[in-house]
Amino acid sequence: MGKAEEVIKSVLSDSRLSGSVVYRDEPLLFTASQMKSYTPPKYSEMKKLITPHEAAFAPANYIFYKQGRFMEGFEDNFDYHGDFIRSFPTYRDMNNLQLRGYFSWRTRLRRGEIRKAPPAFAYLYAYELINLIGVSSAKEGFLKLRDFAEKYGKTDRSILPLTRRWLTDFAVYYGLDPELIAGH
Numbered sequence: 314m315g316k317a318e319e320v321i322k323s324v325l326s327d328s329r330l331s332g333s334v335v336y337r338d339e340p341l342l343f344t345a346s347q348m349k350s351y352t353p354p355k356y357s358e359m360k361k362l363i364t365p366h367e368a369a370f371a372p373a374n375y376i377f378y379k380q381g382r383f384m385e386g387f388e389d390n391f392d393y394h395g396d397f398i399r400s401f402p403t404y405r406d407m408n409n410l411q412l413r414g415y416f417s418w419r420t421r422l423r424r425g426e427i428r429k430a431p432p433a434f435a436y437l438y439a440y441e442l443i444n445l446i447g448v449s450s451a452k453e454g455f456l457k458l459r460d461f462a463e464k465y466g467k468t469d470r471s472i473l474p475l476t477r478r479w480l481t482d483f484a485v486y487y488g489l490d491p492e493l494i495a496g497h
Contacts, residue, residue: 352409359383359404377403381446389416395431402433402440422461423447429468435461439476443483451487458483459493 359380393414399406418430419438441447448454462476484494
């Protein structure tokens, strides 16, 4: 008998393995209602970035940018079925479920899965790109915004007039090659 066979035989003959296994009830970590209301800690950290003074006096675009940079690479996986209606949305306007819905939608979008969402989600994503949140350069931001407009515009055409204007303004503001906006 070889060395490996001896080891296997000794393991299989161990008395601790020969008895029957007794399973016991284990407490659940979360109840169903707790799971539904669970919010990853990153969201409260994002909210705490803004001091009470900033919340009262800082411009909304400053707060959006600061929170957007903080959440730049964040991903979530949450099945959201609600709505969110705002003409000029920011993270601060959203409750926890809406935030989870947005960041989950954005996660899927970044992975190439185009899903219809509340128009405010599409605007928020465009605002991120315009502010170079989630991209490494102005050109990359422009290209992602253009790609988003083309692909998401097939799902929700209402975004197209806005993105045409945003793309032109984007290229001018960041001094990009005018050829990028030719035909848009």
